Every structure is written in structure tokens, then in C-alpha cells.
Amino acid sequence: MTNDLLVQCLAAFLFTVGMMVVLLRRDTIMVLMGIELLLNAANLSLVGFSNSSQMIEGQMQVFFVITIAAAESAIGLSILVNLYRNFGSIKTEIANTLKG
Amino acid sequence: MLSPAIVILAIISAILATTMIFAKNAVTSALCLLGVLIMSAGIYGLIGEHMVATIQLVVYAGAIMVLFIFSIMLLNLNKEETEYKQKPLVFFGVIGVGLLIGGVLFNGLFSHFKHHHDGRVLGPFSHETIQQLGGNSKVLSFALFSQYYISFEVISLALLTAIVGAVVLAKRKFD
Structure with missing residues (x-):
């Protein structure tokens, strides 16, 4: 067991947990948090492999992933605030009409 | 070869992530996610990627989590809003899907590290x-x-x- 393998195992575990959070929880804010956890697991895996292969391409990719994650959470949370204003709840199953 | 500091950070991170699934309160989940992100930043720092660790701390643990906690406070959710009651079939189905995905990932990882990891082409850095x-x-x-x-x-x-x-x-x- 080396450090590389440990980091990759942690990334795989965090990815699994994030997937379960997205599938299991029924409120939008937890789904968004699960997506953040998935992105963080992917970042961990990218940095681990890029560090052990002595490259910097993975770290550059991680910058862009973090930036996109920030943009995604800003948009997602403003959609969520709108959802709460219009439906009075943030459960995923109440937003079942397409009429804006 | 195995650094004890990374092991400790990994164990804390795994525990916090598991707590995040089953926490009743959204603020608890948000703080657990914050812990996971800080532990990841620590791991980045320990394997020598200081720039990524700093960016992770400033952007992820700083900005994004503040945004999350702010919107939880702004929405003023009542208790049954964030509670989740799943049917047992759905619950165990999701756990099964999670174990399946985790099994596939771990299988790929271990076979990669067993057969291909030593023969990989190293970069210049x-x-x-x-x-x-x-x-x-x-x-x-x-x-x-x-x-x-x-x-x-x-x-x-x-x-x-x-x-x-x-x-x-x-x-x-x-x-």
C-alpha cells in the first residue's frame, strides 16, 4: 500500500459516497452538495495520478474544475432560492411542472 | 512508504463523508462537506501540490461553502424539509447501486496498480x-x-x- 494507492482509494470512496448522497437525499441543497463531493473526488484522483506520474496537466485540469464548480454552485443555489420562492419547498419531487 | 499524516487525514475524511449521507440536518451535512474539503486540501499539501491546496482552501472551503451555508440560512428550512424518509426498497436499492459503483471503481484501481502502475511513462516534472x-x-x-x-x-x-x-x-x- 503506497500513498498513491491510498489517495486513489480515498477518491473512489468519496465518489461512491457522493453518488449515494445525490441518489438518496430528496432535497435540492443536498443534491448540490453531493455534486460538490463528486467533483472533489475527481479532483483528488486527478491530482494523485498527476503527482505520481510527475506531470502538471492534472493540476491544470483541477484549476478549471474548481472554477466550473464555483460557477455551477452559484447558478445552482440561485435556482434553488427561486424554487423555494415559487413552490415554498426545496424537495425535488415538488418541482414537477415546466411552466415558469 | 505510507505516510501516517495522510492516513489520518484520509480516515477523518472518510468518516465525515459517511456522516454526510445520514445527517438529519442540512447544516451538519454542509459542515461535514467543509471538513472533507479541508482534509483534501491537507492531502494535496502533504503530497507536495501546494498551489492546488491553497486554491482548494480559498475557493472551495472558503467561497463555495460560505455560499452553501448562507443559502441554508436564507431559506430558513423547517425540520421536515431536510429530513428524508425513503422507502426501504429505495434505500437498499441506492445502497446496492453505491456498492456496485464502488466495487467497479476499486476493482479498476487495484488492477491498475497491480499491473500497469510500475510501467507508466513518467513526465518531466x-x-x-x-x-x-x-x-x-x-x-x-x-x-x-x-x-x-x-x-x-x-x-x-x-x-x-x-x-x-x-x-x-x-x-x-x-x-
Whole structure:
């Protein structure tokens, strides 16, 4: 067991947990948090492999992933605030009409 | 070979992530996610990627989690809003799907590390080279503003679009 393998195992575990959070929880804010956890697991895996292969391409990719994650959470949370204003709840199953 | 500090951070991170699934309160989950992100930043720092660790702390653990906690406070959720009652079939189905995905991932990882990891092609940026070139941050910043500058500009445009979109979505009045 080396450090590389440990980091990759942690990334795989965090990815699994994030997937379960997205599938299991029924409120939008937890789904968004699960997506953040998935992105963080992917970042961990990218940095681990890029560090052990002595490259910097993975770290550059991680910058862009973090930036996109920030943009995604800003948009997602403003959609969520709108959802709460219009439906009075943030459960995923109440937003079942397409009429804006 | 196995560094004890990384092991401790990994164990804490795994425990916090597991707590996040089953926490009743959304604030508990948000704080657990914050812990996971800080532990990841620690792991990045320990394997020598100082620039990524700093960015992770400032952007992820700083900005994004503050945004999350702010919106939880703004929404003022009552108790049954964040509680989840799943049917047992759905619950165990999701656990089964999670175990399946985890099994596939771990199987791929272990077979990669057993058969292919030692024969991988190494890049030019070993630890000694990075030290000679002036450290991790300098190497990464140089690459960011020379080799990847178009991606950098495009990503700044994407951020600008996201800011404008968030403001429009939050200020707009629906009838």
C-alpha cells in the first residue's frame, strides 16, 4: 500500500459516497452538495495520478474544475432560492411542472 | 512508504463523508462537506501540490461553502424539509447501486496498480525538477499563463456568465 494507492482509494470512496448522497437525499441543497463531493473526488484522483506520474496537466485540469464548480454552485443555489420562492419547498419531487 | 499524516487525514475524511449521507440536518451535512474539503486540501499539501491546496482552501472551503451555508440560512428550512424518509426498497436499492459503483471503481484501481502502475511513462516534472524551477506554484503559474492561456480566458468568461446569470435568476420576479 503506497500513498498513491491510498489517495486513489480515498477518491473512489468519496465518489461512491457522493453518488449515494445525490441518489438518496430528496432535497435540492443536498443534491448540490453531493455534486460538490463528486467533483472533489475527481479532483483528488486527478491530482494523485498527476503527482505520481510527475506531470502538471492534472493540476491544470483541477484549476478549471474548481472554477466550473464555483460557477455551477452559484447558478445552482440561485435556482434553488427561486424554487423555494415559487413552490415554498426545496424537495425535488415538488418541482414537477415546466411552466415558469 | 505510507505516510501516517495522510492516513489520518484520509480516515477523518472518510468518516465525515459517511456522516454526510445520514445527517438529519442540512447544516451538519454542509459542515461535514467543509471538513472533507479541508482534509483534501491537507492531502494535496502533504503530497507536495501546494498551489492546488491553497486554491482548494480559498475557493472551495472558503467561497463555495460560505455560499452553501448562507443559502441554508436564507431559506430558513423547517425540520421536515431536510429530513428524508425513503422507502426501504429505495434505500437498499441506492445502497446496492453505491456498492456496485464502488466495487467497479476499486476493482479498476487495484488492477491498475497491480499491473500497469510500475510501467507508466513518467513526465518531466519530478520533485527535483520542480525544486530547481522555483517551486510548485511558479511552475503551475507559468504553465497557466503560457500553455493554457486560452483556457484561462475562456474560464474567466464562463465565470462572468455565471455571475450575471446568478444575479438575473435571483432578482427576477416571476408572476
